[in-house]
Amino acid sequence: MHVLAQLAADFDTPHVDYHALAPEVVLTGAIVVLLIADLLFDERTKWATSSIAGVGLLAAAVPVLTLAVDGVDRFMFGGGYAVDNFALLLKALFLLSGYIVVLMSTHYVEEGDYYEGEYYFLLLTSVLGMMMMSSSRDLISMFVALEFLAIPTFMLAAWRKRDLRSNEAGMKYFLLGVFASAVMLYGMSLIYGVTGSTLFSEIASGLSGPDSDPIVTLGIVFVVVGFAFKVSAVPFHAWAPDTYEGAPTPITAFLSVASKAAGFVALLQLLFGAFQFRSDVWQPLFWVLAALSMTVGNVIALRQTNIVRMLAYSSVAQGGFILMPLAVIGESDDASKSALTAVVGYLIIYAIMNLGAFAVVLAVARKTRSGEISSYGGLFTYAPGLTLAMTMFLFALAGIPPLGGWVAKFVVFRALLDAGGGWAVALAVVGGVNSVISLYYYANVAREMWFRPVPDGDVTPIRIPSALGVALGLTAVAVLVVGIVPSTVLDVVDKVDPAVLASP
């Protein structure tokens, strides 16, 4: 007792900046309200939980905005938790993607007779984990954030509990996710062992020496491999197609966009922060991961007949594109800055395109009850609006101007050529060739929709529920605006300063 009292007397209450934490606090509040509402509402009014979730996500975006206007970089807990432009921008991205996913889920969850309140509770919890992830500048808080965002998604992936494939999806995702966490944690412990700190800034100075310790190399490789699972980079992608196909479609969209983005956010913070002086270790690693992810993802995607599996492999390939700039971080200050712009810009634009594509998949499946690409035959004849939207999203993913995707591809190539050098240019050429390969399978879906007859002759129009319609409309407009006026995204992304990530 005496010892405890003494400890308590020594304990320094950490300074908590509540404005900086406001987005997380608001979202936590929403989660609590959601849980209570779920208890009180009866079956007929359960739909309201989706509205609460949507409003909660938007409400949490308000303090993000006020913090951005304020514009001061805030650090808490000894520098382990940062609220700067980088963190804010990604928090906004996570909240808005979460909001679109809620819109996409509304009717899906309601009509599918799934648990509603719990679904949104887990979804919001995962978003909360992602928001924490974008502020983590410490190995422990990063690991906690990672588990926070991952564990709810394990359950969500298996949400269609009477469907074996959904069970398989959740199980596979869970086992491989836990395995990846274990590998990562082992790597983190090695790094902690060498540097004696979990804080990124201290790890960075601990690793800045000229001699390279094999244990450090091992630690970095393990941490990177752990996150490579998270972003489903080849050869650590095996879980993705099965999980994507089996999970409920809105969750697939969420996993392929938000969850993947969270992995990249963590990598960026590690590479710019903790491992900034060890680029010799991780640059070749990312070169290989990027080239493999693009090539393998694309080549396998060519063979897919199921649209969700196709989009799953496409997301592996798109992940490869986002990995490319990571291979040139640290080449020069300019190249690092370009690479940061490229990754963050790509993540934002990719979120728009991919969420949009999944929204169309959801809408079409309401009528065809099928995920086969051949079921899209003749879509143009009875659903021209959806066809137009899907065409826009697919060719945006392929990177064809004037649709948003070209900006994403462009900034990636720009980062590589900014670094210059044979390896970077070679990777850019690999990327260029891959963007051509990817066109084939995206255009293949367009071909079904535009050039082929309706397979079963059923041309009753598709009724799109209003929430899904809003999701479609928002993403479609955004993909066009970003493509024609790229400054809308790039100006914001440009405000992110790599120096803040390097030394908090």
Next chain:
Amino acid sequence: MDFDNWALSAAVFIPGIGALVMLLIPRTEETLLKTVALVTALVTAAVGVYLLVQFDYDNAGVLQFTQDKEWIEVIRSRYIIGIDGISLPLLVLSMFVVVVCIIYSWDHIPEPGNPKALLMLILILEVGMNGTFVAQDLILFFVFFEIVLLPMYFLIGVWGGEDRQYAAIKFFLYTLFGSALMLLAFLALFFKTGAESFAIAYLAENAGDIVHSTQILIFGGMFIGFAVKVPIFPFHTWLPDAHTQAPTVGSVILAAILLKLGTYGFVRIAIPILPEAARDYAPWIGLLAVIGIIYGALCCLAQTDMKRLIAFSSVAHMGFVMLGISTLTDFGFNAAVFGMVAHGLITGMLFFVAGSVKDRYHTLEIARLGGMLKQAPHIGWILGFCAMASLGLPGLAGFWGEFPAILSAYNPASGLSEETFRTYMVIAAVGTVFAAGYLLWLLQRAAFGEPKEEFVHDGHIHDMGIYETIAWAPMLLLIVALGVYPNLLFRVTDDAVQAALATVNGIGA
């Protein structure tokens, strides 16, 4: 705010606005849709006429109607547009061809119908084409250059012939491959010149300092991008498929405008920015050009399908254009620009005729045609006229594209081997003989003689309709006008060509 500053932006975006308006009109209002499309194209063309009138022909080498606005500040790309004597004829040609195509489409909507989508796609195509010809910033150029891909993909894929799906994706994949490398080359240029600007004028001034071996690589990237589009042998294999399968208006726009985007890229971007590398590449470009001339002609002789024959003749004609460009002389460049316009008009017309023949005979197999002069005399004579123009008969536009191009190879720019280019000249001259051969043979088989048994009593076969007349008359007139008075065009292009070649002549031999 002067309209001069906005004229070019209007020329580029009016078709886009028209397409948006059409989006709001229901699909069943066909006449209204066609009217809106035609009015849009006409208004755009009126801007073109305004440009023609206001253009300062004494300063054709200087960019005019320029506009320089902020676009993507983060990557230092700006919305810079302007035209000189090289862009002006191509821009106006593009506006003109679109009008003609929309008139022709009035009663020629190919299967499976849906004029709304067809005409909207044509208007979106026009945005891309006009934009490419006015863009003076590489990223802006790239975006417009790519905008044409999607509409053309759908034009071929939805309204095309039997093998349309294959042809559409082949066209798309080939051009995209080229432009991926082109984009990398643009980026390399940007960073090697100090990461200051993507403006063509800026790059032309500063690219000289780049190490020679790097210049060669960068030029190689741009070369593949443009060569696929032209197309230069051996990158041409998408062209016969795309042309044969595309609907008539698709083929016309493809031949008349899209192929010119590639040659225009050489004249406007690749050569002025990297003159030293261009000099190293020139003999090889010339070689591929003459191979294309002979190869295209030989392929024409082997074709049994009229449309495919015309498609291969495009390969040969673009060979002449590329030969002119590869000499790096003002004479050759002038010939090349003239050749682009002439080929656009003549081959465009040939595709129109082929489309109308297909409508009537439901086949384009040359062996089954015949006696067109008896059954549809006007169409038969127009086919003859276009064949003559295409083979380079003096007095018609084709001559002024071909003949000076051959002649320019006699005396290439300093630093290029005279022996090599004179050899090319001889080969190209032989190519014109082949051209006369396959075109006259086509005419003889398709138009002369008696109509074939199966078509003698076919009530479908009638002479030119009213919309065909309205659409074709201006094109035929222009072919004659440019043939009789070529200075109409040379006077516009010459100063601009001198300006484009300034950097080439600036470097020592």
